[in-house]
Amino acid sequence: MLDNDTSNNNNCNPQKLPLGDLKFAFSGQDGVRRNIPALDEHWVRRGKSFASYVCMMSSYGRLKFGAALEEWTFAASNCRQDMEFLLSLTQHEFWSYMVYEESAMAAVVTFLQRANPFYRQTDASTDKELEQANRLYGELLDLVVRLIMRLCTGEESDSEWISPQQHSSLLYTNYLISVPMLFDLLIAVGDAEPANVELLRQIFDKVLRLQPEYRKDLKEALTFYESAFLSMQIQVENEGCEGAGGGAPLDADLETPYDDVVLYAMDSAYTLRLLLLLCPELLETIEQLRLPQSIANFYDMTVPMLYKNIYMVNPGAQSLRWLNETRQQFLVVFRRVVSLQMEAGRGQQLVEVMQECLSAQAFVVDYQRQFPLEHDMELLVQRCPNIKNYKVDFVVAGYQKALSSCPNGIMADDMVSNVDTEEEDAEFEDEDSSRTSPQPSPTSNGATRDLDLEVTAVLDVLPDLGRGFIRRLLTRYENSEQAIAAILDDNLPPDLAQMDRQEVYVPPDPQDTQQRQTGLRHYNVHDGDRYDVLTRDQPECIIKQGKGLPGAPRNAEQLLDDKRDLKQLKERYQNYAMVEETPLESGEYDDEYDDSYEALNEGQAPPVSLLRARLQGAAFNSAYEAQDEVEDDDEESSEGGSDAEPAKRNNRDFCENPEVIRARYQQRQMAKYGQKSGGQGAGAGAGSSVVGAPKGQGQSQQTQRSRGQKEAHKSSRANHNRKAGAAFKRSKGMMG
Numbered sequence: 001m002l003d004n005d006t007s008n009n010n011n012c013n014p015q016k017l018p019l020g021d022l023k024f025a026f027s028g029q030d031g032v033r034r035n036i037p038a039l040d041e042h043w044v045r046r047g048k049s050f051a052s053y054v055c056m057m058s059s060y061g062r063l064k065f066g067a068a069l070e071e072w073t074f075a076a077s078n079c080r081q082d083m084e085f086l087l088s089l090t091q092h093e094f095w096s097y098m099v100y101e102e103s104a105m106a107a108v109v110t111f112l113q114r115a116n117p118f119y120r121q122t123d124a125s126t127d128k129e130l131e132q133a134n135r136l137y138g139e140l141l142d143l144v145v146r147l148i149m150r151l152c153t154g155e156e157s158d159s160e161w162i163s164p165q166q167h168s169s170l171l172y173t174n175y176l177i178s179v180p181m182l183f184d185l186l187i188a189v190g191d192a193e194p195a196n197v198e199l200l201r202q203i204f205d206k207v208l209r210l211q212p213e214y215r216k217d218l219k220e221a222l223t224f225y226e227s228a229f230l231s232m233q234i235q236v237e238n239e240g241c242e243g244a245g246g247g248a249p250l251d252a253d254l255e256t257p258y259d260d261v262v263l264y265a266m267d268s269a270y271t272l273r274l275l276l277l278l279c280p281e282l283l284e285t286i287e288q289l290r291l292p293q294s295i296a297n298f299y300d301m302t303v304p305m306l307y308k309n310i311y312m313v314n315p316g317a318q319s320l321r322w323l324n325e326t327r328q329q330f331l332v333v334f335r336r337v338v339s340l341q342m343e344a345g346r347g348q349q350l351v352e353v354m355q356e357c358l359s360a361q362a363f364v365v366d367y368q369r370q371f372p373l374e375h376d377m378e379l380l381v382q383r384c385p386n387i388k389n390y391k392v393d394f395v396v397a398g399y400q401k402a403l404s405s406c407p408n409g410i411m412a413d414d415m416v417s418n419v420d421t422e423e424e425d426a427e428f429e430d431e432d433s434s435r436t437s438p439q440p441s442p443t444s445n446g447a448t449r450d451l452d453l454e455v456t457a458v459l460d461v462l463p464d465l466g467r468g469f470i471r472r473l474l475t476r477y478e479n480s481e482q483a484i485a486a487i488l489d490d491n492l493p494p495d496l497a498q499m500d501r502q503e504v505y506v507p508p509d510p511q512d513t514q515q516r517q518t519g520l521r522h523y524n525v526h527d528g529d530r531y532d533v534l535t536r537d538q539p540e541c542i543i544k545q546g547k548g549l550p551g552a553p554r555n556a557e558q559l560l561d562d563k564r565d566l567k568q569l570k571e572r573y574q575n576y577a578m579v580e581e582t583p584l585e586s587g588e589y590d591d592e593y594d595d596s597y598e599a600l601n602e603g604q605a606p607p608v609s610l611l612r613a614r615l616q617g618a619a620f621n622s623a624y625e626a627q628d629e630v631e632d633d634d635e636e637s638s639e640g641g642s643d644a645e646p647a648k649r650n651n652r653d654f655c656e657n658p659e660v661i662r663a664r665y666q667q668r669q670m671a672k673y674g675q676k677s678g679g680q681g682a683g684a685g686a687g688s689s690v691v692g693a694p695k696g697q698g699q700s701q702q703t704q705r706s707r708g709q710k711e712a713h714k715s716s717r718a719n720h721n722r723k724a725g726a727a728f729k730r731s732k733g734m735m736g
Helices: 068-090 093-100 103-114 126-151 166-175 179-189 192-211 213-237 258-279 280-288 291-313 321-346 349-358 363-371 373-383 391-404 412-418 433-436 449-460 467-474 480-488 510-518 556-560 564-577 608-620 624-642 658-674 680-693 699-713 722-733
Strands: 023-027 033-037 058-059
Touching: 058 680, 068 093, 068 449, 068 510, 093 103, 093 258, 103 126, 103 179, 103 449, 126 179, 126 192, 179 213, 192 213, 213 258, 213 291, 258 280, 258 291, 258 321, 258 412, 280 321, 291 321, 291 349, 291 363, 321 363, 321 373, 321 624, 349 373, 349 467, 363 680, 373 391, 373 412, 412 564, 449 467, 449 480, 467 480, 467 658, 680 699
Parallel strands: none
Antiparallel strands: 023 033
C-alpha cells in the first residue's frame, strides 16, 4: 500500500508530460520516497481477474432460455461491471491494466468472439426476460466499443496523452488491437444503422493511421479467404464431417451436418462486404488475389451443392434461409468490387474479371438477374473511352445469353416447345389427384403451361418450399417469376399466406391409370412396358426362375468344371487338320519319309567322318571357301548333265515334291563324299600317309613328310580352327 499516493490527483501532471515520460512520486511504509513510471505493473491493484463472457446463443442462432438464460445474465452482469471499472480508471492506470493484466484484454477479445452477429437479431417484445437480456447485451456491447475507442485515442486531455510513436507501439506490440479482433468487431456492430458505419469507419481510420503495419496484416488476412473457400468446399464434399477444413463437433446440436459451413460462409460474406465498405483502398489487393473469381467459383460450385445436401437431410432446416442470405451477400460483395473499379476508372481490369467469371454459370445468371450488366457497361464506356467496344459487347452478350438460356431466369413462356403433353392421362385421374395436381392451364398467349417446369424453377430459387404449396401458388400467377416476387416481397393472398409452406405434392398414381386402361392391377415397376411379363406373351427380358440366370452355372464348382470353351476350340482346330487322302496313282506323293527328312535338311553339314579327310586336305589352301563353292558348282553341273530330268523343278508346283528333294540330296552326297572316302581323295591320301606302316617296319618318305607338315600346322588347321569351320558353315548356307 502507498502512504502518499497522488496518482488520482487531477493536478498530478502539471508539466503535461506524455505517458512514456511521466512518473509519480510516493512514500512507502519504510519512508523511502520513490518515483514510479506512469505505465507500470505497480498500478495493477485488482485482486481478481476479469470475468470471461459467455455467448448469449446456445448454438447456431438459437437463444438461451430458462436456467441457461439466467446463468448468462449473471455472467454478463459481471462482465459489465469489469468494463465499467476499466473505463473509470485514469489514463495511466487504464493502459497499465491493458498492458500488464492479460485477463483485461482477454475479456474484451472473448466478448467480440462470442458476440451475437448483427444480422441475427431476434424480436423479444413478447418475452420480458428475453427483452431484459437484449437490453443487457446492448449495454455490454456499448461498453466494449467504448473501450476500443479509448484504446484508439491517444490524447484524452491536456495532461493525459501518449506520443504517437508510443501509442502505435503499445497497440501493435502488445496485440491490444489485431486484424482478427477488427473482423469480430465488424460482425458484432454491423451496418444496420448509419451511426454504426460511421463508428466503425472512425475506428479503422485511427488504427490504420497510427500503425501502417495493420494494412499489411489486412492484405494477409484477405489471402486467407481463398483457402477458406477451398476448406468449405472440401467439408461439403465430405458431408460436413469434422476434420475436412473445420467443421462442427460431432456432438453439437445441429439440424444438419452443414449448419457450421453455412454460418461460416455467411460470416465471411458479411465481413468482406463491410471491409470493402470501410476500406475501399483494398481494391487493388483484392484484384491481385483474384478474390472476385474465387467468389464466383464458390458461388457456382459449393453453394448449389450445399443447397442440395441440406435439402436432402432436412427440407425445413433454418440453414437453407441462411444460405440464401449468404448467396445474396456474395452478390453484393461482387457488386461492390465492380462499383469500386468503375469509380477508379479500371475499365480493362473490370472487363477481364467479368469475362473470367463467365464460366460460373450459376453466378452469372443470378448476378445478371439482380444487377444487369449492360447498365454498368454503358457507364464504363463513358468513363473509359479507350476501352475496346468489342470486349464490352462480348461480355454483355455472354451474361445476357446465360440468363436467357437458363430455365431459372426467363421462365415458362420461352420453353413452350418442351411442354410435356399429359392431357390424355388427365381424363382418367380421380378428384383427389386432380385437386392435388392442377390441370395445365393456358397462358395469356394461348400456350399450355408446364407446371412441373415452373415448380422446378421456383425450387431452384427457394428450395425450402414444398411442391404442393408452389403448385397452389402458381395457379394464382401467370408465371414463376411473379410467384417468386410475391414470396420474396411477402405479398401473398390471405388464403395462401395462411397455408403450410411445406405442403408435399403427391403425384397421381400411375397404377390407377394403368388399371383403367388394361383392367389389371399390377405392382410391377415395368407395368405396361416391353418388359411386363404379365401383359406380354413374349417380354423382351430374361425370366428368372430360382437362383442365377438360365443356362448359367449354379455354383462355383459347376463354373470351374465348365469345359465348353475348350471343346469348341478343339472342334474348330480339328477341322483344320482334316486332309483328304488319295491313292498314289493320282499323282500325290507318299509321306512316309517326312519325319526322317526333317533331320536331312539341305543346309545341314555332312557327318564328321566324311568331312575329316576333306578338311585336312584343304588346310594348305587359303581360298578354301571359293574352291569349295567352285567344286560344288562343278559337281552340281556334272550331276545335272547326267541326270537333269529328276532334279528339274516344275515351276507350276506350289511345293516341290519331297521325294525329288531327297533323291537329289542323296546324289549330291554320294558325288561329293562317296568317291573320296574310298582312298582317292587328297585328304584321304594325306590321312593314310600320316598313318604310315606299323611300328618297327619303317616309314616311307611321304609318310614322314606328311607327319612333319601336320606337326607344323596343327595349331592353325586342327580341330580348334574355328575359322575353317565358320567358312564351311557359310558355304552351306548356315549363317550364325
